[in-house]
Amino acid sequence: MPTPTLVETPVLSLEQRLEELMDRKIAEALSSKSSRQQSMVLEEDHFSLEVMVVPLPRDFKQSKMEKYDGSSGPVDHLMSFVDLMRLQATPDAIMCRAFPPTLRLEARDWVATLPPKSIRIFDKFSKNFATHFASSKRVKKTAISLM
Structure with missing residues (x-):
C-alpha cells in the first residue's frame, strides 16, 4: 500500500475525524433508546x-393517508406525501424515515430489498421508488384499445 502524500494526509485525517464524530453522535442518539430500539437501528x-x-x-405528525401497495401508479401517492410533509416543513431526513410507513404489501417489501444505509436523500429515494413502481400505473382503456 503506498504511503499517503501530504495532500492525502489531511483528507484522511478529516475523514477519520468525521467518522469518529458520526460514531459519537450515533452513540449519543442510541443511548436514550431501549436495547430493542438500538438493535433495530444497528x-x-x-x-x-x-x-x-x-x-x-x-410537533411532527405522521401523515394520515391511504397506504400505497404497489398496484397503481406511484406518483400520486408520492405527491400527496410530499405535500403533507411540506405543510410541516419536514426536514429531508425525516421525510426519508416517514415515507416507508405510508407503504404496504409489495411497496413495503421493495423497501426491504434496498441495500443497508442506502437511503440518504429523499429526492433520490423517491425517484427510485417512482421508477420502480412506474409500470404499476393503470392505463385507462378506451373503446379502441378493447377492439
Missing part, C-alpha cells in the same frame, strides 16, 4: 447514519 437498516441521527421534531 441491524441492516436501510437508512444512512446521517438520516438516523436527525431527531424527530416535537
Whole structure:
C-alpha cells in the first residue's frame, strides 16, 4: 500500500475525524433508546447514519393517508406525501424515515430489498421508488384499445 502524500494526509485525517464524530453522535442518539430500539437501528437498516441521527421534531405528525401497495401508479401517492410533509416543513431526513410507513404489501417489501444505509436523500429515494413502481400505473382503456 503506498504511503499517503501530504495532500492525502489531511483528507484522511478529516475523514477519520468525521467518522469518529458520526460514531459519537450515533452513540449519543442510541443511548436514550431501549436495547430493542438500538438493535433495530444497528441491524441492516436501510437508512444512512446521517438520516438516523436527525431527531424527530416535537410537533411532527405522521401523515394520515391511504397506504400505497404497489398496484397503481406511484406518483400520486408520492405527491400527496410530499405535500403533507411540506405543510410541516419536514426536514429531508425525516421525510426519508416517514415515507416507508405510508407503504404496504409489495411497496413495503421493495423497501426491504434496498441495500443497508442506502437511503440518504429523499429526492433520490423517491425517484427510485417512482421508477420502480412506474409500470404499476393503470392505463385507462378506451373503446379502441378493447377492439
